[in-house]
Amino acid sequence: MNLCVSGDRIPVIFEIEADPAIVCSTNDDNRRPFAQIDELSYYREAEVLFMLGSIFLLNEISLEQSSRDVTISIIRMTLCSDHDSDLKQLHDYMKNEYRSEKTDLFSLGDVMYRMEKFNLSEKYYLRRLKELPSNNRSLGELYQRLGMVANAKGNYDTSLDWYQKSLEILVSTHPSDHVEIGSTHNSIANAHRNRGDHVRALESYNQAVLLFKQAHDENNPSMAMFYNNIGMIYDQEKKYFKALDFNEKSLAIQEKNLPVDHPDLGSSYNNIGGIH
Structure with a gap:
């Protein structure tokens, strides 16, 4: 792994667990699809594209040492659906609180x-x-x-x-x-x-x-x-x-x-x- 470290900044790696069976259902209101886009990537890197509006459950944040003795922050998350039982109430509340039918200045x-x-x-x-x-x-x-x-x-x-x-x-x-x-x-x-x-x-x-x-x-x-x-x-x-x-x-x-x-x-x- 090539790491670019500058000053007092710490490299961050996101580890995301995403289950297609949960977030890519046939219900349009519940869909949060994602796809691997290696062949479309300009830099030919292993990249995954998540749908805009995807919701992630934060599981853990930890610090680890790399082979170059550089401290890395590991952020582990799980991709959730809109109807996840633990998040739906909060999601609906925030959606109602911040929704605006107008798009103006x-x-x-x-x-x-x-x-x-x-x-x-x-x-x-x-x-x-x-x-x-x-x-x-x-x-x-x-x-x-x-x-x-x-x-x-x-x-x-x-x-x-x-x-x-x-x-x-x-x-x-x-x-x-x-x-x-x-x-x-x-x-x-x-x-x-x-x-x-x-x-x-x-x-x-x-x-x-x-x-x-x-x-x-x-x-x-x-x-x-x-x-x-x-x-x-x-x-x-x-x-x-x-x-x-x-x-x-x-x-x-x-x-x-x-x-x-x-x-x-x-x-x-x-x-x-x-x-x-």
Whole structure:
């Protein structure tokens, strides 16, 4: 095996177990075919092409020494079908959460944001902003997205400016208990927290909680996010009993709404463990 090692980088080998009987069924909704394409490869290497959207179950990551005394990271995975019993619930949840029926600059910006490509995300949002008339109802949501990007880039004052524009439009075009208004208060709180202004952050988080309680029940998934954020403030202020209380409230709501293997549950368990 020829290995190219540069600086402090470690070579990675993926070992993938793929059973055609499981992932190449006749059911179109369940198919995730793959094929060996040696004869089509430009470099004439042993290559396997997997269908776009294939799902892999991570089994193990280990470090091994090669014959040249080079450390190699071995990642062992199993190709799964969409209807794998252990993954279907999580797959369906994530598919529903991120699916967008629109393909426009707004949705492209959302995709780039989730990929943490914030400059590209901002570019698409700003291009969309130029297309919209000044009285368009979706401006409030777009301003909020621009605030999220600025916050992620560490530009907290700019973020607050975008959020304030968003809030002004939402308040004038939506009922006072509308969920988007509550979400914007949560975003404003995030920016204040990142600036180190815990007093204003708590005020905005509590306003978000109040508005969501008026529009939804206590077990709405967004309430888990608000409680988690409040818990983070109290944890930073070393008020651990309050931090634990809000993190446990957040976890209780998540357990009622999320699949058992959702990553947010792992984060909540980790937060509670850190407080203890």
